[in-house]
Amino acid sequence: MNAIILSALGGIVMMFTGIFTQNKIVIKNIAIITLLLLLIGNLLHFYGIYMLHVDVKDMLQFNNFGLFFNTIAFTSTLIYFLLSGTDITKVGINVAEYFALIFFVLCGVSILTSFHNLLMLFLGIEILSIPLYILTGADKKNLKSNEAALKYFLMGSFSTGILLMGIALLYGASGNFSIESVPSTTSKVAEMANSSILTPLGLLFVFVALLFKVSAAPFHFWVPDVYDGAPSVFTSFMATIAKAVGFIAFIFLFESRIAELGPSSRIIIPFVIILTLLIGNITAVFQQSVKRMLAYSSIAQAGFMLFVLYSNNDISSEGILLYSVAYSFATIGIFAILIKMKDYTFEGYNGLAKKEPLIAAANTIFLLSLAGIPLTAGFFAKYYMLLSAIKANGQNALWLVIVAVLFAAVSVYYYFRVIQAMYFKEGNPEIATTNTSFKVILLALAAIIIFIGLFPTVVLNFLYF
Amino acid sequence: MNAIEILFWLLSALAIISAMMVLLSKNPVHSVLWLIAVFFAISGHYILLNAQFLAIVNIIVYAGAIMVLFLFVIMLMNLNKESEPKRNFWRILIGIISGGSLLMILVSLIRQATEINNKNALMESGNIGLIKTLGKLLFSDYVVPFEISSVLFLSAMVGAVVIGKKE
Numbered sequence: 001m002n003a004i005i006l007s008a009l010g011g012i013v014m015m016f017t018g019i020f021t022q023n024k025i026v027i028k029n030i031a032i033i034t035l036l037l038l039l040i041g042n043l044l045h046f047y048g049i050y051m052l053h054v055d056v057k058d059m060l061q062f063n064n065f066g067l068f069f070n071t072i073a074f075t076s077t078l079i080y081f082l083l084s085g086t087d088i089t090k091v092g093i094n095v096a097e098y099f100a101l102i103f104f105v106l107c108g109v110s111i112l113t114s115f116h117n118l119l120m121l122f123l124g125i126e127i128l129s130i131p132l133y134i135l136t137g138a139d140k141k142n143l144k145s146n147e148a149a150l151k152y153f154l155m156g157s158f159s160t161g162i163l164l165m166g167i168a169l170l171y172g173a174s175g176n177f178s179i180e181s182v183p184s185t186t187s188k189v190a191e192m193a194n195s196s197i198l199t200p201l202g203l204l205f206v207f208v209a210l211l212f213k214v215s216a217a218p219f220h221f222w223v224p225d226v227y228d229g230a231p232s233v234f235t236s237f238m239a240t241i242a243k244a245v246g247f248i249a250f251i252f253l254f255e256s257r258i259a260e261l262g263p264s265s266r267i268i269i270p271f272v273i274i275l276t277l278l279i280g281n282i283t284a285v286f287q288q289s290v291k292r293m294l295a296y297s298s299i300a301q302a303g304f305m306l307f308v309l310y311s312n313n314d315i316s317s318e319g320i321l322l323y324s325v326a327y328s329f330a331t332i333g334i335f336a337i338l339i340k341m342k343d344y345t346f347e348g349y350n351g352l353a354k355k356e357p358l359i360a361a362a363n364t365i366f367l368l369s370l371a372g373i374p375l376t377a378g379f380f381a382k383y384y385m386l387l388s389a390i391k392a393n394g395q396n397a398l399w400l401v402i403v404a405v406l407f408a409a410v411s412v413y414y415y416f417r418v419i420q421a422m423y424f425k426e427g428n429p430e431i432a433t434t435n436t437s438f439k440v441i442l443l444a445l446a447a448i449i450i451f452i453g454l455f456p457t458v459v460l461n462f463l464y465f
Numbered sequence: 466m467n468a469i470e471i472l473f474w475l476l477s478a479l480a481i482i483s484a485m486m487v488l489l490s491k492n493p494v495h496s497v498l499w500l501i502a503v504f505f506a507i508s509g510h511y512i513l514l515n516a517q518f519l520a521i522v523n524i525i526v527y528a529g530a531i532m533v534l535f536l537f538v539i540m541l542m543n544l545n546k547e548s549e550p551k552r553n554f555w556r557i558l559i560g561i562i563s564g565g566s567l568l569m570i571l572v573s574l575i576r577q578a579t580e581i582n583n584k585n586a587l588m589e590s591g592n593i594g595l596i597k598t599l600g601k602l603l604f605s606d607y608v609v610p611f612e613i614s615s616v617l618f619l620s621a622m623v624g625a626v627v628i629g630k631k632e
Contacts, residue, residue, distance in 0.1 A: 004613070008616045008619075009624075011616070011619070011620070012619070015623060054609070055607055056609050057607075057608075057609060059609045059610060060609065092627075092632065094626075094627045094630065094632055096624065097627045098627075099624055100620075100623055101620060101623060101624065104619070104623070105617060107616050111613065117610075119607070119610045120609075120610060120613070123610055123613050123614055123617060126617050127613075127616055127620060128619050130617065130620055130621050130624060131620045131623075131624060133624070134624035134627055134628060137628060138627065140628070206525075255506075290519035336609070409505060
């Protein structure tokens with residue numbers, strides 16, 4: 001509850017900051033301080049210190065898993081503010097409002113990590129999405145940004161409609177909004193519908209809507225255009241924190257109910273995983289722009305994260321947390337560098353290593369982590385996801401794991417294209433001037449990624465204490 | 466035949482006639498106006514069923530907000546005779562088949578719904594739709610989502626200002 005209240009308050013604080021000051025540096029620093037308070041408030045929840053005692057009527061449930069994901073999300077946002085905060089202030093004139101909207105997204109994140117009721121799932125997803133639609137269109141003078149925002153809004157509204165339809169069907173089947181399947185004893189409708197098709201159909205609708213939100217194929221069509229059209233700073237936020245939380249919502253919802261999706265769930269989930277990996281990886285190979293390549297690569301990474309639904313056990317829950325850390329940190333780092341570049345194509349990176357050796361080195365580590373090369377966090381993230389599939393289904397899962405590894409090998413090609421451009425090609429890349437603190441934070445982030453790659457259990461130990 | 470029954474038949478006739486006029490009128494703006502009449506007639510039915518809240522919300526949301534959007538879309542589309550799609554035989558046939566299928570499903574559903582046979586609607590006696598009942602539920606069992614939805618509206622409002630403000 002601390003996180004929900006504090007993030008909403010943080011948004012309001014940022015709104016009012018916009019009245020009292022127009023100084024961009026002040027606004028950015030207030031945002032960072034508010035975020036630190038939010039992070040501390042969330043950590044206090046671990047130790048049982050609450051701001052308010054609210055009777056949540058079992059609509060929210062707080063456990064270490066959700067709180068830990070909150071911590072990951074807030075830490076990622078903190079790093080994001082520190083690295084790209086200055087660039088957020090350059091998007092337009094409504095600087096304070098952008099930060100306010102980001103805080104509202106974080107409020108949605110903290111609801112999605114604690115919901116225990118379909119009503120809260122709906123509210124969480126909407127609080128998460130609506131600020132994102134606006135941030136996508138924040139660059140009002142840019143036609144591509146306008147198009148992306150409209151596309152995102154329309155597609156997002158449709159998927160919300162499907163989600164609501166699914167929730168309505170589930171309500172019809174059980175007579176309540178609980179995420180656990182407790183058939184109501186009083187509802188006449190539930191009695192009639194007990195053995196009916198309502199529950200699987202409702203779950204399927206909710207499943208489809210959530211697949212849309214996490215940009216899994218075949219519901220990925222909005223991703224490239226929206227990620228490409230949105231201002232790069234906001235793409236960075238959208239592709240990481242807002243996306244990873246979709247999987248947490250998935251876990252909470254399907255932990256207990258995946259079997260009720262019917263026998264078809266054993267077919268649908270591997271099908272979605274393979275299609276996502278295929279489309280994400282193969283299309284990313286043909287991209288000319290690094291930003292668009294990252295959009296497709298984020299679809300491909302979603303394919304790996306979807307393993308959490310396939311295996312649905314303890315290892316996969318640990319794995320998704322590790323994956324969120326590895327993926328969010330690396331992507332935020334890559335985008336922080338991308339924003340500074342003038343030319344977003346692969347050629348734009350030519351010869352970066354000569355001009356800015358430190359930035360190029362950090363970028364290399366981030367890309368290696370995304371590709372899943374050992375000694376980086378990305379390796380263990382992928383390892384845990386694949387291990388969980390083997391643990392869950394034994395030999396039957398072997399073919400799926402082999403396919404996933406093959407696609408991970410494909411992904412190495414397009415990640416290494418950037419590294420190749422930076423180190424082995426001649427050129428004079430145009431990069432905005434960066435100050436020392438930017439480089440220091442970037443290198444610290446790279447160091448964290450390597451540290452997690454060496455000792456992944458350090459992160460996971462947080463879950464159990 | 467008491468007053469409620471007379472009102473019921475009057476409102477039903479008004480609803481059906483207006484609904485027919487929505488389809489039959491040539492001018493799209495007239496269609497929208499007839500649609501507003503349908504919503505008012507249905508709201509009248511809700512009041513007969515003792516569901517005042519639903520009746521008012523139906524008028525505010527549908528007859529108010531959504532109809533205005535409809536009108537805006539129609540005005541922006543700039544419809545006229547030339548741009549109207551030509552009616553051909555196949556188009557009409559497809560329309561008849563799909564509309565007929567829907568009608569068949571609805572009729573068969575109502576025939577099969579033995580639950581509602583010989584049951585009367587809760588005229589004047591039901592209290593489910595009263596604002597009092599709804600308010601009590603909203604501020605007891607559903608108070609958490611009710612309060613949290615304020616964050617949703619706040620973020621939407623901030624967004625509207627960000628998008629709409631002149632730079």
